[in-house]
Amino acid sequence: MPTTDAEDGTEKIQEPRLWRDNGWTARVIKNEDDDGWAVAMTLQGHAEPALVGPWTMGRDKKNPKPLDVPAFNTLVKTAAEFVRRHEQQLHATxxxxxxxxxxxxxxxxxxxxxxxxxxxxxxxxxxxxxxxxxxxxxxxxxxxxxxxxxxxxxxxxxxxxxxxxx
Known part of the structure; x- marks a missing residue:
């Protein structure tokens, strides 16, 4: 049964290629430039991802490694820091x-x-x-x-x- 995130009221999702929690969505996508995979981190309420980066291949070297709690938490921390630095740079400008x-x-x-x-x-x-x-x-x-x-x-x-x- 899906759970609801208490912070923002959105439905928590924990699937191998899609996670949503704490106001962030991680989506594993096919990398357009090569045969690899990428992960897009999108902040709730934003249309565009705040951060897109490479994602690890699975053991079969064809499919992506599934998302898990530690990976998602690391992605959230990295994306939030990226957004914070961007906001600081904009403020300074x-x-x-x-x-x-x-x-x-x-x-x-x-x-x-x-x-x-x-x-x-x-x-x-x-x-x-x-x-x-x-x-x-x-x-x-x-x-x-x-x-x-x-x-x-x-x-x-x-x-x-x-x-x-x-």
Missing amino acids: LHQQIAITHNTERLNISLDIEPDEENPSALLRALDASGELLAEIRVAPSFKLTRASASAWAEAGFSADAVRRA
């Missing part, structure tokens, strides 16, 4: 920060990008060492925050014109 010195004062310049499909935007901010907001302007999401562009903005008195030229 969308929220950048540089510290510069301007007139002997330490400033933190940040760029926060809103990746809206229809109307993407970005906000450039300057804060002093105590966290007080000195300036804030909208910039193109393609704006490149570098030490040089941040310094040029500060040198120009946080002028929007200085950012457009950068």
Whole structure:
């Protein structure tokens, strides 16, 4: 009798080529590139797999090795770590920060990008060492925050014109 995962309410499946538990689905699939097998790890609610990797052949060297508890748990750990690293990388891309010195004062310049499909935007901010907001302007999401562009903005008195030229 199938059981239900208490965490997400989905039906637990434990078949040789398909496992579902703890919000993840592991599906052993034929590798399109060769005669081997692959395993696709998909997070519940996502259409595409978070991770696809090679899968071990069985003893007959024709069919895949069946999934089991230790293998599934290892796959979940690996896929979850992959998703976490991807999210961290995306966050770092969308929220950048540089510290510069301007007139002997330490400033933190940040760029926060809103990746809206229809109307993407970005906000450039300057804060002093105590966290007080000195300036804030909208910039193109393609704006490149570098030490040089941040310094040029500060040198120009946080002028929007200085950012457009950068």
